[in-house]
Amino acid sequence: MLKVQLLSFTPDPEKTVCMAARLCYSASTISALADKVDAASTEKFLGRILKMGHLSVLEHASFTFGIEGISRATSHQLVRHRLASYSQQSQRYVTAKEPEFVVPPSIGKDAAQKKRFASAVARAYKLYSELVAEGVAAEDARYLLPNAACTKIIVTMNARELLHFFSLRCCERAQWEIREMATEMLKAAKNKAPFIFRDSGPSCVRGKCQEGEMTCGHPKEIREKFKGL
Numbered sequence: 001m002l003k004v005q006l007l008s009f010t011p012d013p014e015k016t017v018c019m020a021a022r023l024c025y026s027a028s029t030i031s032a033l034a035d036k037v038d039a040a041s042t043e044k045f046l047g048r049i050l051k052m053g054h055l056s057v058l059e060h061a062s063f064t065f066g067i068e069g070i071s072r073a074t075s076h077q078l079v080r081h082r083l084a085s086y087s088q089q090s091q092r093y094v095t096a097k098e099p100e101f102v103v104p105p106s107i108g109k110d111a112a113q114k115k116r117f118a119s120a121v122a123r124a125y126k127l128y129s130e131l132v133a134e135g136v137a138a139e140d141a142r143y144l145l146p147n148a149a150c151t152k153i154i155v156t157m158n159a160r161e162l163l164h165f166f167s168l169r170c171c172e173r174a175q176w177e178i179r180e181m182a183t184e185m186l187k188a189a190k191n192k193a194p195f196i197f198r199d200s201g202p203s204c205v206r207g208k209c210q211e212g213e214m215t216c217g218h219p220k221e222i223r224e225k226f227k228g229l
Contacts, residue, residue: 001069002067002068002069002070002177002180002181002184003066003067003068003069004065004066004067004181004184004185004188005065005066005067005188006063006064006065006188006189006191006192007064007065007066007154008063008064009061009062009063009064009189009192009193010060010061010062010063013061013063013159013192013193013196014042014046014061014193014195014196015037015042016060016061017046017049017057017058017060017061017159017196018037018042018045018046018049019033019034019037020057020060021045021046021049021054021057022036022037022045024054024057042195043195046195046196047195050196055160055163056160058158058159058160058163058196059158059159059160059161060158061158061159061193061196062156062157062158062159063156063157063158063159063162063188063189063192064154064155064156065154065155065156065185065188066152066154067152067153067154067155067181067185068150068152069102069150070102070150070151070153070177070178070181071101071102071147071148071149071150071151071177072145072146072147072148072149072150072151073102073147073148073175073177074102074175074177074178074181075088075151075153076147077169077175077178078153078155078178078181081157081161081164081165083157083158083161084155084156084157084161084165085155085156085157086153086154086155086156087153087154088151088152088153088154089151089152089153091138091139091142091145091149092138092139092142093138094138095132095138096125096128096129096138096142096145096149098125099121099122099125100149100150101118101121101146101148101149101150102148102150102177103117103118103148104176104177105176121146121148124144124145124146125144125145127144128141128142128144128145131144159189159193159196159197162185162186162189162197162200163196163197163200165182165185166182166185166186166197166200166201166202167200167201167202167203169181169182170182170183170186170200170201170202170226171202171203171211171216172202172216172218172222173211173214173216183229186200186201186226186229187229190229200226201222201226201229202222202226204219204222204223205222205223205226205227
């Protein structure tokens with residue numbers, strides 16, 4: 001089962017971003033800037049910065065997530081986002097003891113298909129275990145394990161990259177599993193930096209859908225969903 005935890009984050013991320021932005025336009029010392037940020041409206045200033053497109057300052061706020069219960073199929077999509085740091089459970093050094101795998105809902109909703117799917121995966125895991133018991137290295141036996149195999153991963157992204165990540169992976173056009181994961185990540189990040197992530201999500205949350213002919217056709221419903229996170 002999918003589990004997303006926000007393990008750590010930049011303390012007071014919105015204040016940190018404001019200080020970085022103010023520094024660009026101020027002759028004050030950093031200590032003086034901190035006092036100014038404390039005395040001013042963070043949301044008002046952040047709103048101006050974001051509207052200007054001065055997004056580099058968002059890179060000073062980072063968020064680290066612990067993610068469990070996703071498939072290798074989804075982790076392969078996740079690591080395509082290169083402006084991030086990843087530490088993933090190794091199939092070379094961690095031997096699978098029991099079958100742990102994700103069943104896609106399109107298969108899980110049909111009892112017969114689910115049974116056949118689970119049976120095929122179980123057979124692959126059984127042979128994997130037999131080979132390991134016979135002395136085959138886990139790094140070679142793992143070639144049998146399917147994309148459905150569960151994995152664990154720790155991910156760190158800065159706020160700017162998260163905004164980009166959410167715009168792509170929270171969209172209805174994204175694959176279902178990474179979309180669910182990204183939405184849970186957005187919930188956690190929005191809880192700690194509500195103004196930075198207030199309009200985060202697929203492109204239709206902020207304005208017009210960017211998917212063209214591939215649009216899901218339900219921007220109003222999607223907008224309401226993400227505004228309510």
